[in-house]
Amino acid sequence: MKLTILLTEDDAVSSTIGVVLMVAVTVILAAAVGTFALGLAETSAEETPSxxxxxxxxxxxxxxxxxxxxxxxxxxxxxxxxxxxxxxxxxxxxxxxxxxxxxxxxxxxxxxxxxxxxxxxxxxxxxxxxxxxxxxxxxxxxxxxxxxxxxxxxxx
CATH class of the missing domain: 2.60.40 (Immunoglobulin-like)
Known part of the structure; x- marks a missing residue:
């Protein structure tokens, strides 16, 4: 009987999938923000003429x-x-x-x-x-x- 409950209960699996998806979204957002910030840094590094x-x-x-x-x-x-x-x-x-x-x-x-x-x-x-x-x-x-x-x- 306990084996049937163990096989049909999947609450822990959906929590794990949710955490993995949140981490993936965070990494993608951090990469996008980093790329944007570095792109702006290159533009503002334009030298003033001598x-x-x-x-x-x-x-x-x-x-x-x-x-x-x-x-x-x-x-x-x-x-x-x-x-x-x-x-x-x-x-x-x-x-x-x-x-x-x-x-x-x-x-x-x-x-x-x-x-x-x-x-x-x-x-x-x-x-x-x-x-x-x-x-x-x-x-x-x-x-x-x-x-x-x-x-x-x-x-x-």
Missing amino acids: ASFEVEWGLDGGDTVVDVTMQGGNGVEAKFVTVELEGSEVWNDADEDAAGRLTHYDGKEWTADKIQSGDTLGLKEDGTSLNEGDTIPVIWNNGQKSQVHGSATLSN
């Missing part, structure tokens, strides 16, 4: 002008570079109207996809928008990392 920009001030016909010249280092993708004036964007590759208060002069523009050593961007004020003490930084930002590659403050 580039140096010089920002110079001057006068052109009574208007203040700014020349931003890449002095050296790695070529920089123009789509990641912005030039700002006191926190407001005055140049980026995607927006022709970003200059706002500044315009290009003497054909000095960054028109290529990649800014190389010796390339110069010339910006000229529209009226009296540039003042002593204004700062113009050149910023590289790929959406994950950001770095200032050059800056200058207007002084007499």
Whole structure:
């Protein structure tokens, strides 16, 4: 009689199968999360370019002008570079109207996809928008990392 009960009772088997399935699901989820995390780690490891920009001030016909010249280092993708004036964007590759208060002069523009050593961007004020003490930084930002590659403050 006890042998019949032993053969028909299978509660322990279903508990064991449940535990094995839970462990398998946990291992698969851990592998998926690990792969995702490692994939993100590779993307964020993209190096910031080693580039140096010089920002110079001057006068052109009574208007203040700014020349931003890449002095050296790695070529920089123009789509990641912005030039700002006191926190407001005055140049980026995607927006022709970003200059706002500044315009290009003497054909000095960054028109290529990649800014190389010796390339110069010339910006000229529209009226009296540039003042002593204004700062113009050149910023590289790929959406994950950001770095200032050059800056200058207007002084007499």
